[in-house]
Amino acid sequence: TSPFAPRHFLSIADLTPQELATLVRNAHRHKQAIKSGSVPKNLLGALAGKTITMTFNKRSTRTRVSTEAAVATLGGHPMFLGKDDIQLGVNESVMDTSIIISSMTDGIVARVGPHSEVADLAKHSSVPVINALCNDYHPLQHLADLLTITETRTATSGPTLGLEGLKIAWVGDSNNVLYDMCIGAMKLGINMAVATPSAYSIPQYMKDIIQSQAATAPRPGTLTETTVPEEAIRDADIIVTDTWVSMGQEAEAKERLRAFAGYQVTNELAQRAGAKENWQFMHCLPRHQEEVNDEVFYGPRSVVFREGENRLWTMISALEAFVVNKGKIV
Numbered sequence: 001t002s003p004f005a006p007r008h009f010l011s012i013a014d015l016t017p018q019e020l021a022t023l024v025r026n027a028h029r030h031k032q033a034i035k036s037g038s039v040p041k042n043l044l045g046a047l048a049g050k051t052i053t054m055t056f057n058k059r060s061t062r063t064r065v066s067t068e069a070a071v072a073t074l075g076g077h078p079m080f081l082g083k084d085d086i087q088l089g090v091n092e093s094v095m096d097t098s099i100i101i102s103s104m105t106d107g108i109v110a111r112v113g114p115h116s117e118v119a120d121l122a123k124h125s126s127v128p129v130i131n132a133l134c135n136d137y138h139p140l141q142h143l144a145d146l147l148t149i150t151e152t153r154t155a156t157s158g159p160t161l162g163l164e165g166l167k168i169a170w171v172g173d174s175n176n177v178l179y180d181m182c183i184g185a186m187k188l189g190i191n192m193a194v195a196t197p198s199a200y201s202i203p204q205y206m207k208d209i210i211q212s213q214a215a216t217a218p219r220p221g222t223l224t225e226t227t228v229p230e231e232a233i234r235d236a237d238i239i240v241t242d243t244w245v246s247m248g249q250e251a252e253a254k255e256r257l258r259a260f261a262g263y264q265v266t267n268e269l270a271q272r273a274g275a276k277e278n279w280q281f282m283h284c285l286p287r288h289q290e291e292v293n294d295e296v297f298y299g300p301r302s303v304v305f306r307e308g309e310n311r312l313w314t315m316i317s318a319l320e321a322f323v324v325n326k327g328k329i330v
């Protein structure tokens, strides 16, 4: 890499605990300011005359809308490039695409399949690449999740957001959203309890990546795994799940629905397991009936729509850090 190589944002693992907390705090500040009618001075026109491309080879509602809206808020031009629009993957390699796109624009937000695709884009790009979801990571989602947690628990202070000791239970499939959540938890002192069927547990290479985060954390969180949802949920402050069939796994849908029977999040399960009295429910969306019932999803414990909206505010803070400030997170 040249000394001028841009700083990319491919996973929560790319951030120090302090940087992670700063991105969330900045998002909170910008949300307050913009909602009360003023774009902060340092953001006003910060991307004027600049183009951010969005190379997406999977569907998206939240990530697409939040990115386009965030770029517009900063005065820039978001350019959406779906998989049927450009030569990538059909007539052209990731490397050639990356060199060309980055030579004409100021940032790339990419949604891909295997992590290697976004890593390759980054390797050959002369502008910052932000991962908008790959099979292993979803860092933008985790920023929004943390903003939501701090907002609903009024714990935004302190270098690590004051979330030490919080217990999050994840019930369902192990996937991209979970992995960045575990990485963030390690950094911030949050205890993750993960319940998956045994055939769908966190793969060893990912466990190693998660555990390695402890080295730089002031007070590392913990990761425990079980196949029993009740065990994970006991004493949990927050219960989280996600789809049982992630994008790209459609062919396994039948088999997966069978394997995850009994993992649906319900009030009855939470009560039987002994979740904390004021437990909250989170989900990155899109949601299906099978992983959480309507009573929980639309009920008073659910913060899912705030979580969705927070994708906008955290995208503004990610663009500010990685594109406007060239990777300086302050």
Ligand code: CP
Pocket: 059, 060, 061, 062, 063, 064, 133, 141, 284, 285, 286
């Ligand atoms: N949560 C999330 O990333 O949603 P989209 O797939 O709709 O962008």
Ligand code: NVA
Pocket: 133, 175, 176, 177, 242, 243, 245, 246, 247, 284, 285, 286
């Ligand atoms: N795990 C899901 C998240 C969607 C936002 C997927 O990868 O499809």
